[in-house]
Amino acid sequence: MSFQGYLRSRVLTQSLFDQYIVEYLCKGCLPVYHTERREFRKFVSRLCPTMKVGTRKYYRKKIADGFLQQKAHLKKKLADALWMCSTADAWSCRRKSFIGVTIIHWISPDLSRQSACLAVRRVVCTCNYEIIGKLLEAINEEFEITTKLTCTITDNGNNFIKSFKVFGTKNDESQERAPIQSVDLSNYQTDNSHFPQAKPRSMSSQVFRHQTNNYLNEESITDILSDIKSEFHESSEEDGLDDAEYADLVPGIRKIGADNGTKDKKQFVQDGKPDEGAVNFLPLTDILKKKASSRTIYCFPKHRRCACHLLSLVAKKDIFVGLDASLKNLMDSTEKKLLALWSKQNRSSKAADAIYASLDGLFVINNKTRWNSYFDALVRVRHFLNTKKADLKKLFTHFKIDYFRPAEEEFIKEYVKVMRPISEALIVLQADIKVNVECR
Structure with missing residues (x-):
């Protein structure tokens, strides 16, 4: 038994060492000049004395090359x-x-x-x-x-x-997939009475199937259609009208070459007025030179609004639409006292130290753009109401803020109880891999 191959695969080379440093910089979101710091070079020299740390320019090039490799690898995955x-x-x-x-x-x-x-x-x-x-x-x-x-x-x-x-693209689900039309051809006969009457419009492409659901080939479809006597027929060249006869029947159409003689065929305007019987030709170059509309430039897929964002808007705005006036006043008075207490903690380090000394913790400050943070802030307040109500009262008195009324305390507890399912649903929807709820 030999361990020679195993030991050779674990040898640290200079190229592998540089690759580790690039990965360290990228995964840690560190600036490239970090490799030129004296502390970093000293750490590397003690850990791997035989390895050399490159310059900032060298690792910047390595990162650019690695980005191109990762991009090509991702495009290959997306192609499959x-x-x-x-x-x-x-x-x-x-x-x-x-x-x-x-x-x-x-x-x-x-x-x-x-x-x-x-x-x-x-x-x-x-x-x-x-x-x-x-x-x-x-x-x-x-x-x-x-x-x-x-x-x-x-x-x-x-x-x-x-x-x-x-x-x-319009989100019209009825137009996403056209239903496949099937025709039963098991009892096929050449008699026209067994087929629907022809409609005065072009025949749309249909899919014919047997009872066994096997697709017909092109030749069989051609044979079937050739046996059907259609109400429409195409005129041949023999029974059709030539240009001169057609011009005689339709007024306003000039004969080209017959009575024009040597006149220029492109002369359609006389005395500054267009000829009523002439055909108006539009130069193709003028159409191409026109500025293209933005509607014809960009092609987007169907749009779906984020379910997390919609649910946050429901919890933040929609639930208060048509709210009873007394309940709305109760909510406003409660939030006003909370905002006064939260601003004290944010603006003064001395006030934050006093809050921590009284409650053995700080309040959670909400973010205006994330409803979850507001819910977490009320959960924290409810925790202090249930465990350290007396200390919380002293803290309100210390900051000269009116304490909660019994109805306001009950409102905080009920709000947390009612809105908890929405908060938990947002946590599920914000998952990256373990989630099976579609965003609509």
Whole structure:
């Protein structure tokens, strides 16, 4: 028994060492100049004395090459997928706007759900619906997934909604799949009485099937149709009218070549007025030079609004529509006292220390854009009401804030009890892999 091959596979080479550093920088979202810090180089020299740390420029090139490799690998995976669903979002940070197709989902051959981040792009100008349409289509074409997307999920922002309303496919489920029409041909006869009467319109493409549900080939369909006596017939060249006879029958049509003599055939306007019997020709170059409409440029899949965002709006806005006046006043008075207490904790470190000393913890401060944080903040308040009510009263007195009335305490407890299912549903919908609820 020899361990020579095993030991050789575990030898750390310089190329493998550089690959580990690139992975360390990318996974940790660290700046490239981190490799030139004295502490990092000292740590590496102690850990691997035989290895050398490259320069910032070297690792920047390695990261760029690795990005191209990962992108090619992702495009190969997407090429094997048949259908996929994408999500898009836009945000701003540090006075800069961004848009990204954050995650795209597809089913792999082993029936497992796969996802990946496609792109994050900088938005230089106003993030309106036309800019969104241009960027999203560019990303879809870059990864060659335009024809494979079944839908794109976004939030309820006006810019996204208008973009998909203008450029997207209508969400008409009745037109998604046309029903397959079948005709029973088992008792086929050449008599016209066994077939429906012909309608004065072009025959639409139909799918003929036997009772065994096997498709007919092209020759058999041609034979069947040739035996049917149609009410319509095509005129042959012999019984048709030539151009001269047709011009005699239809007034306003000039004969070309017969009575024009040597006149120019392109002369259709006389004395500045168009000839009534002449055909108006439109130059193709003029049509091509016209500025194309935005409706014909971008092609989007069907639009689905994020279920998490919709449910958050229901919990944040819709439940208060048509609310009883007394209940609304109770909610406003309770929230006013909570906001006063939360602002004390946010604005003063001394107040935060006093809250922590009295309650052995701090309040959860809610985020205005996420309803879950507001629910978590009320859960924290309810916890202090159930466990440290006396200390909470002293804290209100210390900050000179009116304490909750009994009705307000009951409102906080009931609100947490009623809204907990919505909070739990949002947690389920926000999952990445273990979720089977469709976003509509």
